[in-house]
Amino acid sequence: MPTHDGLIIGGGISGLALAHWLGLHANPGTWELWEASDRLGGTIGTDRANGYSVDWGPNGFLDREPLTLQLVDEIGLRDSLEPANDQSEARFIVKNGRLHPVPxxxxxxxxxxxxxxxxxxxxxxxxxxxxxxxxxxxxxxxxxxxxxxxxxxxxxxxxxxxxxxxxxxxxxxxxxxxxxxxxxxxxxxxxxxxxxxxxxxxxxxxxxxxxxxxxxxxxAGPGGRLTSFRSGLDVLVMRMGERLKPLIRLSRSVQRITRLGDSWQVTAAGCEPQNFRHVILACPTFSAAHMLREFDRELAIALDAIPYAPIVVVATGHRREDITHNLNGFGFLIPRTQNLRCLGSIWTSSIFADRAPGGHIQFRTMLGGAGDPSVMELTDDQLWQTIRSELNPLLGIKADPVFTRIYRWQQGIPQYTLGHRERRTKIEQLTAHHPGLSVVGNAFYGVGLNDCVKMAHRLAQKIRTPQEVPA
Ligand SMILES: Cc1cc2nc3c(=O)[nH]c(=O)nc-3n(C[C@H](O)[C@H](O)[C@H](O)COP(=O)(O)OP(=O)(O)OC[C@H]3O[C@@H](n4cnc5c(N)ncnc54)[C@H](O)[C@@H]3O)c2cc1C
Incomplete structure (x- = not known):
């Protein structure tokens, strides 16, 4: 059985950025990228319907990370960048049924x-x-x-x-x-x-x-302006996917990784095992744990110890005349002390005007999180009732939305709970015992897209020049 150069497991931004930084678009060798689902992007995705453009998860990145901007340049998307509107700068916090500007x-x-x-x-x-x-x-x-x-x-x-x-x-x-x-x-x-x-x-x-x-x-947050691409964030992963096409294998869900001499044997559902010199886990840690549990139980347990929070994104489209609030701002957050179920709502079309058709607006409201996991059990109808009862009085919404989409992320965002540094170090130490095996992704050094791009860059340098780059 031939041994391939390397395999990246996971086609979210981390896996795609790693492939980019390794230069695989220009020189793929015998590298491959296997993605379990039938599309690339992981939590990045955009739906377009009825003149609305709705991001499923992230809606942009802060323009303060030079590596992300470099990546955007290198894939030829600089001209498609869309910075947040100036009018969306104000942020609000809910107290006693009213929106207050963040001071x-x-x-x-x-x-x-x-x-x-x-x-x-x-x-x-x-x-x-x-x-x-x-x-x-x-x-x-x-x-x-x-x-x-x-x-x-x-x-x-x-x-x-x-x-x-x-x-x-x-x-x-x-x-x-x-x-x-x-x-x-x-x-x-x-x-x-x-x-x-x-x-x-x-x-x-x-x-x-x-x-x-x-x-x-x-x-209200770290420096930088929220930035996306005209028409939606998935433009980024679609372009990366086009450039990396020869490497990409969709609907390849990795089940098992074992050591075979100097290489790694990887088995995906419904496929014959294949051998690789490098294997990079760019998937959520709970998936990585599942793949490794027979080969290195201790590493699997360490990976599985990183918890994830569920999150629900509810996108609604409204006629502008049905809302009395001026919507000049980014949106609002709701402190836990207010005993509401929504975590906050982003005024998507105030930030990026092209996300709703003329005369309409789009909100994206978040619910759930580590503090309210039972939100995942709510039906669509129950989610609507919750949003209607909490948002309508805050924003003066007078009619039901004309467009709706719900995105449920069961294990949406990794949680860096107390002790995360020790858990991360343990994973790094255990992984270091296995030459050719690496981890990358949002579970380690930051959940933002910028963090993922940065970590992928650092790993790519390490793979290319193992001695020169510190871990
Ligand atoms: C609702 C929400 C809103 C967010 N908003 C923002 C934001 O505005 N700005 C921001 O910067 N960040 C935001 N984030 C965080 C950011 O989106 C993520 O941290 C980032 O996209 C994670 O990328 P990743 O590639 O590390 O992981 P993922 O996107 O999770 O990708 C991992 C990939 O691995 C694949 N995979 C899993 N198991 C296997 C297997 N067995 N075999 C093969 N493939 C497998 C998955 O299918 C997936 O495609 C948000 C996240 C969520 C959920």
Whole structure:
């Protein structure tokens, strides 16, 4: 049986980006990419119907990661990029049945209706809170409560964590989910000090380079502007798929991986086993665990220890005249303290105008997450009732939607819960015992598309020059 150069298992952004960074579009050798489903993209997908364009999962990436922009350039999609509208900058948080703008400046914090006076004062005390030097793990919630107070943590940080991870801030690890925040505390002594230092440094750099002021991110999240492609995010994976076509084998669900001499024997459902020198697991860790359970039980258990949160995306299309809110903004998040079932809603057509036909608008509302897994058991009708009862009063929606789509992600987003760093290290150590076997994907160093592209780049360099690139 011939031994092939390598196999990438999983055709989501991680597997596709790895194939790209390995240069397989130009020089495929005998590499292959096997994808279990009959399409590429994993959680990236877009439906187009009735003039609506609806992303199933992610709706874009932040334009701050040079490697993602480099990839976009290299696959010839730079001209198709679509940055979020300027008008979508404002973000809202729900409190007591009303939308409140997220306060991004000290005067806005003073006047916001989201916090009481004591909670506001506590935020302003942040620069005087001593940095924690202990490097042991800490939850996102505990970090935020320690630095900006419990009220602000519940109001801003908990819903932000549901929005990004579908997670619960008290369960997720700060250094694993938001390593930049931990660095800000360690390096500068606190978040405000770090922001001031970084702003000064940026201004100095801009002055030195003579460049005009660049748009930066808001206080609600990491810097960068949400960016997608005209008509939908799947443009990215479709283009990558076209370029990598000779490698791609769809509907190839890997069942088993074993060692055979110097190579790996891989068996997919309904196929004869094949041999590869390199095997890269670019699939969810629970799938990887299943493939490896006979060959290395300890590694399979370690992979299986990374939990995933379920998430439901409900897209609705409405006639503009049926909604009284002006919809100038990005959308809103709902803190757990408000006892509503929706996690938040994105005003998709305010962000990217071409996602709804003229005179119509599109929302994408998220439910579930690690804090409410039973959402997966709701029928379509129950989901509608929930959304109708929670969204209609908030936005002044006067009529039922004219377009709907529901996407259920049973194991949607990996959760970097407390202890994630140790779990990740264990997987890396166990994998290192198996030359030619590697893991990549959103379960390790970040769930954003940028993180996936970056990790794939690092692995591609390592595969090409094993000695030169640190793990
Ligand atoms: C609802 C939702 C909204 C999100 N929003 C954003 C956002 O706005 N911005 C952002 O940056 N990120 C967002 N994310 C996160 C981001 O989409 C993911 O982290 C990223 O797409 C994961 O890519 P991946 O390739 O690592 O994994 P996946 O996309 O999960 O791909 C893994 C692939 O492996 C395949 N596979 C599984 N088992 C096997 C097997 N046995 N054999 C062969 N193939 C197999 C799967 O079919 C799949 O195609 C969102 C995620 C979700 C769920």
């Amino acid at each position: 991004f400046s000290p005067p806005a914090i003073i006047t916001t209706g989201l916090l009481n006076p004591a909670e506001k004062l506590r935020i302003f005390a942040e620069p005087f809170i001593r940095a924690r030097r202990d490097d042991s793990d800490e939850s996102v919630f505990d970090f935020a409560a320690r630095r900006i107070g419990r009220g602000a943590a519940e109001t801003f940080v908990d819903p932000m964590v549901s929005g990004v991870y579908g997670g619960v801030a008290k369960e997720l690890s700060l250094p694993s989910c938001f390593p930049i925040m931990r660095e800000m505390e360690v390096q500068y002594g606190g978040l405000v000090r770090a922001m001031i230092a970084k702003m000064r440094q940026k201004k100095r750099e801009q002055r030195a380079a003579g460049v005009p002021k660049k748009k930066s991110g808001s206080a």
